[in-house]
Amino acid sequence: METAATPVIHHLLILLILIVIAGMLAGRAALQLRIPDVAAFIIVGMLLGQGLHWINESSSSLINQLVLIVGSTVILFDGGRNISLTGLRKVKWTVALLSVPGVLITVAVVGTAIHLIFGLEWLYALLAASVIASTDPASIIPVFRQVSIRKKVRETVESESAFNDATGSIITFALIAAITGKSALEAGPLLYEFAYTAFGGIALGLLIGAFSVFIVAHLKLGILRDYTTIAMLATALAAYLFGDLLHVSGFMATFVAGLIWGNPRLLKLQLDEKESEIVHFSDNVTVMLRMLIFVLLGSQVDIALLLEYGWQSIAVVLVLMLIARPITVLVCSLPDRKAAWQKNELVFMMWVRETGVIPAVLSGMITSAGIQYADKIASITLMAILVTVLLQASTTAFLAKKLGMDSEA
Numbered sequence: 001m002e003t004a005a006t007p008v009i010h011h012l013l014i015l016l017i018l019i020v021i022a023g024m025l026a027g028r029a030a031l032q033l034r035i036p037d038v039a040a041f042i043i044v045g046m047l048l049g050q051g052l053h054w055i056n057e058s059s060s061s062l063i064n065q066l067v068l069i070v071g072s073t074v075i076l077f078d079g080g081r082n083i084s085l086t087g088l089r090k091v092k093w094t095v096a097l098l099s100v101p102g103v104l105i106t107v108a109v110v111g112t113a114i115h116l117i118f119g120l121e122w123l124y125a126l127l128a129a130s131v132i133a134s135t136d137p138a139s140i141i142p143v144f145r146q147v148s149i150r151k152k153v154r155e156t157v158e159s160e161s162a163f164n165d166a167t168g169s170i171i172t173f174a175l176i177a178a179i180t181g182k183s184a185l186e187a188g189p190l191l192y193e194f195a196y197t198a199f200g201g202i203a204l205g206l207l208i209g210a211f212s213v214f215i216v217a218h219l220k221l222g223i224l225r226d227y228t229t230i231a232m233l234a235t236a237l238a239a240y241l242f243g244d245l246l247h248v249s250g251f252m253a254t255f256v257a258g259l260i261w262g263n264p265r266l267l268k269l270q271l272d273e274k275e276s277e278i279v280h281f282s283d284n285v286t287v288m289l290r291m292l293i294f295v296l297l298g299s300q301v302d303i304a305l306l307l308e309y310g311w312q313s314i315a316v317v318l319v320l321m322l323i324a325r326p327i328t329v330l331v332c333s334l335p336d337r338k339a340a341w342q343k344n345e346l347v348f349m350m351w352v353r354e355t356g357v358i359p360a361v362l363s364g365m366i367t368s369a370g371i372q373y374a375d376k377i378a379s380i381t382l383m384a385i386l387v388t389v390l391l392q393a394s395t396t397a398f399l400a401k402k403l404g405m406d407s408e409a
Contacts, residue, residue, distance in 0.1 A: 015057065016292075022048060023291030035394045036143045037287070038294050038356075042389055045298020055299040059364040064296055070237065071289035072138045072357045073254050076162055077236035078282050079141035080258025083155050085266065088259075091156045091339045097332035098156075099163035100194075105331060106133040107171060109324035110316065117312050118376055127175040128377040131363055132320060132384040134168030136356030137161040137255070139389055142290050143354070147397040148406045153345050157352055162255035165358050166198045169249070172362050179371060200248030205256025208239045213261050217269035228274045229281040232261060251358075297360055297385065305379050306386075313383035320384060321392070326350045344403040354393050355384040 022044050030040035048055045057064050088095070111129035114120055120128070140161045144154050174190055212235040216224045224231045239257040243250030264271050271278065306313065329350045333341050363381040367374045400406045 012063065015055065015063070018048070018054060019292055019295045020288065023288075023295055026295075027287070027291070034397065036146055036396065038139055038142055038290055039390050039394045041291055041294035042298035042301075042386065045295040046301050047298075048295065049299025050301060050303050055296070057296055057299065059300050059360065060368050064300075065361070065364075067289075067292045067296055068357050068361055069240070071293040072251065073240040074233065074236050074289055075141055075286050076137045076251055077232075077239070077254045077258035077261075078286050079137055079158050080162065080255040081232075081262035081278075081282070082145075083158060083259060083262060084151075085259060085263045087151055087155050088159060091152060091159075091336070093336040094156055094333045094339050094341070095159045095163060097335070098160040098328065100167050102160070102328045102332045103130075103133045103164050103167040103171065105328045106320070106324045109327060110320050113316050113319040113323075114380065117315050118309075118373075120373055120376065123175060123179050124373045124377075127172065127179065127366070127371075128316075128373075128380050130168055130171040130175060131366070131377060131381055132355050132359050133171070134164040134358060135161040135353045136358055137165070137251075138290075138293060138358075139354035139356035139393060140352065142286065143393045143396050145286075147400055149396075149400055150345070150405045150407065152339075153348060153405055156339075157349060159255075163198075163252060165251050166201060166249040167194065168358070169362065170194050170197055176366065176369065176371065180369075197247070197249045198252060200246065201243050201250065201252030202256050204243055204246065204248055205239055205253035206260065208235060208242065208253065209257030209260030210267060212238075212257070213264050213269060213271075214267065217264050217267075217271050225274075228271065229278060232278065232281075233285070235261065293357060294389075297356070300360075301382055301386065302378070305375060306382060309376055309379040310383070313379045314387070316380050317384050317387045321351075321353070321388065325353050344405070348399060348403050348405045351392060351399055352396060354388045355381070356389060360385060 023041055026040040026044040027037045030037040033040075045055070107126055107129045109129075110133065111122070111126040114128050115122055115125035118125070118128075135157070137158065141158055144158060170190070170193055174193070212231055214221070216222050216228050216231050235257050236254055239253040240250035243253035260266070261271075329346055333339065333346060333349070359381050363378050366377055371377075397406075
């Protein structure tokens with residue numbers, strides 16, 4: 001029996017089956033080639049999208065936006081769950097500096113490069129830079145799950161990727177408002193907006209994380225203990241949703257809720273007997289979401305756009321990787337004497353800064369809003385995603401081994 005919704009359902013099922021089958025084959029190939037699966041997923045997505053035209057899902061479609069948001073949310077929650085708060089305290093100042101001043105440094109350096117290379121006006125150049133300034137947890141966390149990385153470095157880079165999204169998004173939205181004439185760029189309102197968004201996200205994540213883990217893990221009042229993994233998934237999605245509704249950072253709320261779930265002993269709770277069940281569930285869910293996210297992102301790569309602005313976009317990405325990132329890491333890590341950073345650790349952090357889901361979403365919003373030079377911003381964003389994921393993510397394991405990051409200091 002067919003209804004008006006039948007064609008949509010068929011489309012969704014075909015898309016899901018195609019991506020999952022292609023993703024499994026790509027994941028198997030990545031295992032043989034010893035590269036992160038996210039890189040293989042993007043390549044397969046490009047083949048299925050621009051090559052064979054089997055996937056034609058636009059970046060602004062409901063399906064695409066839902067996959068990106070849900071996927072990033074669950075992956076980010078899982079990343080927070082795997083971080084020890086004890087270890088995070090040792091590098092808290094480095095994480096804080098990378099998450100706020102670090103993003104501003106990146107925007108300034110890369111924005112200058114875009115202004116000079118593309119000849120864009122300063123506001124548009126800084127807007128393009130702000131889109132790609134933050135690192136991406138949906139790219140970094142899966143790579144670090146597949147490569148053995150020194151705990152101190154892993155927790156720093158993963159936490160940075162979770163916290164700096166708020167800074168990058170706030171700068172992006174402020175510049176969009178200034179370009180469209182809705183508001184002026186003023187330090188006071190920007191600082192207020194950042195404080196509200198960031199600290200509101202942290203507070204909300206603490207509240208939702210503590211409440212949900214309590215009703216799961218408490219020995220007497222844990223009424224949802226038999227539904228631990230389902231409650232965990234609901235927590236991740238609820239943290240993002242309520243964050244978005246309250247206009248605070250939903251991604252930050254999700255990450256903080258994950259931290260609470262990963263450190264239940266802070267609340268004198270424990271989930272030890274559920275750990276194997278949680279790990280098995282998380283591994284399967286996150287790998288499928290990685291397939292969906294990165295195959296879709298790959299399928300949306302506009303080859304014509306990259307050819308038109310290819311060399312300029314590559315030049316900007318090289319500035320991002322080889323100039324802005326090293327400066328950012330040095331400026332933000334050297335003042336943190338307590339962290340006692342070693343030279344090899346700093347070099348590794350300079351190289352690891354993948355761009356992915358959040359920049360893709362921001363670039364899509366700019367295109368949908370019809371902002372001038374949106375095509376050039378999209379080209380820069382696409383090139384940053386392709387180069388950082390295919391090059392940096394694929395060489396993470398090699399560099400980790402060379403620098404000794406695959407073992408504890």
